[in-house]
Amino acid sequence: MALPVYGGCQCWETALIVQAYCSSGLTKEFAATLRKAHDFIKNSQVTKNCPSYSSFYRERSKGSWTLTNGENGWPIADTTAECLKAILLLSKIPSNQVGDSIKEERLFDAVDCLLSFVNKDGTLSSAESKRTTPWVEEYVDSGRPHAVNTAWAMLGLIYAGHVEIDPIPLHRAAMELIHMQLDTGEFPQQEIVGSFNSSLFFNYPNYRNLFPIWALGEFRHRLLAKKGVATMVLVVVRGEALRARVLRAGACSVSSRR
Secondary structure (H helix, E strand, O other), X not given: OOOOOOOOOHHHHHHHHHHHHHHHOOOOOOHHHHHHHHHHHHHHXXXXXXXXXXXXXXXXXXXXXXXXXXXXXXXXXXXXXXXXXXXXXXXXXXHHHHOOOOOHHHHHHHHHHHHOOEOOOOOEOOOOOOOOOOOOEEOOOOOOOOHHHHHHHHHHHHHXXXXXXXXXXXXXXXXXXXXXXXXXXXXXXXXXXXXXXXXXXXXXXXXXXXXXXXXXXXXXXXXXHOOOHHHHHHHHHHHHHHHHHHHHHHHHHHHHHO
């Protein structure tokens, strides 16, 4: 049985898409799209708390971002963190391309909101402070290469420094993603990547495009940053192929959201 239980995930996915585009090095090519995303994220920040929120066992919401938009009013810690990261990345791009940066005070509000989610044991909650049993999350085994999971694994290895340590597994993963890409530039819709509470599945339709774009773009960026003749030969052969793939996927992602 499928049942809509939420109004969408606009803030969450927009923040991730912005980070994917910034990692690709194609911000000039998609400046108009990033400007719209920037405006949406700025306009979607919650700017005030619910009245008497603590008496209703609600969390602080001022400075947060919700899963959907500012009208939702229900703060989510990880969405707030991802939107804050996206806002900071966009602040490094000239304003004539992506619009004016958010006011500094609102950045402080976002940080204060994130700190309010820290539990007494030092952990960070996602939607509310720890009061009961932890979430139970499941992994869905598809029995075949999965675009989103492959991209996640790539990003984990990249940020752990494996481009410098041993890039061979990343090359293999990148080629796996490249071979999965469809003629339209998109990546295939595969199994939903997990569930929570052992019963509810969330389908994030943009994951299949945004995370492969992010992983391939970040990998290409790190390859280009490496020095040495042998490395640069590898970059010329594979790096440009990666750039072409990322550019085509990015264009497809833009058209699919219109």
